[in-house]
Amino acid sequence: MGRMQDKLAIVTGAANGLGEAIALRLGAEGARLALFDIDSAGLERIAATLRGQGAQVLALPGDVTEETVVQQGFARIAAECGAIDVLVNNVGGSRNQRIWEMSAEAWDFTIRLNLRSAFLCTRAVLPGMMERKSGAIVCMSSGAKEGTPWSAAHSGAAAYSAAKAGIHGFIRDVAWEVAPYGIRINAVAPGPIETDRTRAVFAEMNATLEHSPKRMVPMARAGQPREIADAVLYLASEEASYVTGVTLDVAGGR
Template identity: 45%
Template sequence: MQRLADKTVVVTGAARGIGQAIAEVAAREGAAVALFDLDAVALAETAGELAATGARVFALPVDVTDEGAVADGMSQVVRAFGRIDVLVNNAGRNVYADPVAMTSAEWDGVFDVDLKAAFLCAKHVLAGMKERGGGSIVNIASLHAKLTCAGMYPYAAAKSGLVGLTRSLALEVAPFGVRVNAVSPGYIRTALVDEYLAGHADPDAEREVLRAQPLGRIGTPHEVAETVCFLASDAASYVTGADWAVDGGLGVRFA
């Protein structure tokens, strides 16, 4: 449908999983896509696959927790494509930490990627968006921002903060025509979910997860990407400050 035609979309954590799927759908919808990721090898592979489809692609290894690197990366995207219309803050990480044994450095490592990076990336695209009177930011949060389980400390806290940032930032930039939304995936077939299930003490953990899913299955990265790219597009022009669940109905189930 070319909903993102003539737009430039920056995706962080774009080398694999949900980020890679977002880049693929954005390119399909006509966008020029800029891919940020720390994994230079996987990033080059993803960029090469997209370029082979005829997409306009710019890939750059960027540490999104480093403000200097973020500022330089965004400037390079503007030089390559002229402007930035959409930012998707997808980069994220988790640790499985004990709240007593966890160190301050480990805590900061999670919050730097899951929350601070979204602030830094938004900071360095908003001047251009405000000047042009439009733009869209989509933050990839998680079902864990509202409902969580033991063993996800402090991931749930970081993702809750990201939803709060979404709401607050949406109000700050609404007068300039810039929209900010969040997407909260549930169980999606990504490396993070596979790692969680593989490391679970219960060997039947995946069977139990599937039993709890109203739609009876785990979602795919592209199902998240479709929602993200809709929110990024002008088709969602009256949506801001929202947190959209893409969780197969898990978040509304009474357990």
């Protein structure tokens, strides 16, 4: 029996990178899965992989920064899959620019992608969890919540840092609001994690920047997606039954 056996878990941004690793990890522990992503082809690929491993999967293409998409998607999950036990708010990203060059559009895009998505999905899942007086929510923050030297030196990432600091504040407040209902909410804050998207830029940073990930991280390496997925699994499972309102740094000691 896996740690998530027969629990229904939602993962947003599940088509690649950290979201893919999280979905695979929860599926391996017995979870039934509902997966969101705007990348419909990537979403079907990971859904097919999971089904091949014996997992039950509902794939939901769509943009979870859109209120209607979230409302309709969560209604479909309830109708087809039943009560939701776990929500993983993984959607995130940024349009990095130096702060003096950043457009209001780029700022708004980053804040919306990281914070609005977490708000909409959390709001949608809570009524059912409150009624059952149980549930776990895990949001994706980042080591960038403290500012990231290599991103600042490379391209600027103030909007991303602000958004991920916002996730920390979000889970701190919501933890107080939902604790009387037996619901836990936490966050994971990854350091530099090597994915298909980040591999090349980390190599460039390590070769050219004094404040590079390799030099600034005590463990002197990038993390792997599985290491983030393991942290999410812990916070989503009953092993973390007395943990709420915590942002767990998984950042090699940074």
